[in-house]
Amino acid sequence: MLDGWTDKMNRHLINFFVNSSEGTFFLESIDASSESHDAKMLARLLETKIEEIGKENVVQVVTDNGANYKAAGRLLEERIPTLFLTPCTANCLDLMLEDIGRLIDFKQKIESAMCITTFIYRHGRILNAMRELTGGKDLVRLGVTRFVTSILTLQSLYKQKKALQTLFISEHWSGSKLSNTQAGERVCDSVLSTSFWSGVEDCIKASQPILVVLRIVNGGETSTMAEVSMAMATAKKKLNKSFANQPILLSKLMDIVEERWQDQMEVKLYGASLFLNPSKYFDLKVSDVASAHKQ
Template sequence: MRTKEERDAVNLEWARFFYECGIPLNAVNSRQFEIAIEATTQYSSGYKPPTYHELREPLLEKVVKETDDLRKRHEDAWKQYGYTLMSDGWTDRRGHHLINFLVNSPEGTFFLESIDASSEVHDQVMLANLLEKRISDIGVDKVVQVVTDNGANYKAAGKLLMERFPTLYWTSCAAYCLDLMLEDIGKLKSFKKPISRARHVTTFIYRHGRLLSAMREKTCGRDLMRPAATRFATTFLTLQSLHKHIDALRYLFTSDDWTSCKLAKTEAGKKFDWWRAYGGRSIDLQRVAKRIVSLCASSSGCEHNWSTFEFIHTKKRNRLEHKRLNDLIYVAYNRKMTSRFKNAVRKRVKAMIL
């Protein structure tokens, strides 16, 4: 039986490894981390960890083959329910244009591959040919629809595919369409001014450290959603966030912390007099914001996959060969999605039992 001091010493070594290598601390919650630790302890003393070369080539190849086996269960679902082919593009840090291909079914989402299309002209024929190849590889009889963004080239490619395969439908990404709709809604006269004011509020608060600290004190440490430059849905999420914390923000801008602050006497600070009336004058805007942000708009899993790319394809690792990058994404994304799907099923079964 090991002592507590011995365990603490081992934990300290693991902690140093995590801190020095910048590994996210939530990695310890991974089931695979537990399995790796258990396998190491069963090996007992004398175990030598894998070398850089082993991790880079032979071990990666083995895990890719293991991940191929996960696809078989998805293929059974594709055969039974049909599938949706999803595609989206992304430009990496070195300017390479990558195109992702994923397949969705009731079994979950499976990442097929990414290709480097930097040297290609991204017209409808090229995109339609790429999508057709994946459809043919999986099975034309199983495809139900193809989902892409709403770009002109993808729309034209979708029409070509429907001509080539009369049994499938092309569908634009719901999240992308909603984003464009929200952009147009935000330009309407009755919404434009309140949205501009909401942007001003969040920008002003987050530019001043003492005011931000006071706000977090009033909101119990919670932050406001801030608008993004390219995602117009975040504008309405900002409005929802402001409405959620309206009492705390009203209290902030009528408190001694604010009235005694020099910022309150500046031209920018005086504009916050509108805050008291915000909840009453923008009933229509609140109603629209609540309805829109409450919609369940299912988007393709492609965009979620780019976060996996960003995590692996960092500034320090931007010279990865495309095949190795593709293999790493193939393993990481599909194994993670499989684990999440199993956990979701387990929770549903547990709820039914209870």
């Protein structure tokens, strides 16, 4: 596995790790600042490390989802036929969530939600009043990425919907100078808007199944390819069920999910892992047959 990042000195470092049944181990960190990070360079660097470990000991290489890494993977697979390159599953899922958040159905609602939280947290008295109504619970929840944080915050907002609406119809709010400001009026309108909360609910329903898969991938327990494949199949079915009455929106969501997953994660190694884990394989087959009969 390799992970590229830039340190405080603006050096581009590439960290190499090895994963096996014994766990994950740090191998080496290379300063690649002086080189162009094109496919040929990355393929050459990877091949050197693979030869150090032994080609017969390496089955899979996991990288980020950059086009240069994908191209490097194709070069390596040509040189080493027993090797599979797999983009990072977590990165793929995060990109999927970002694409969903950019849909016109959700983008404005997410922006309004961020405006609500920013406004409340910038004003101490309003924040204190909000915490009194929510029993001390905050609205902002941190996730592994900026967009996941946005989705988790949406979930918190929705859970505190009644408390927020109570706050913005209270005498505490109407007697505040903030209620007469343009920003205050905009936030109040959003909190009291039926369409805003309807959009928030749909955005949560659209992202929650993908978040579940992301938690499995990022969880402390070891997850296998077969389990991730099953989790993704379950996520797709939940999306189909949740948006069965909104065919246009469902079509947009499934286009995003299928395109990201097939483009980045549909590799033969996943199919092999599923086939070689009969319990997962037959569960998926039986589920697919049942779904086909219903249709």
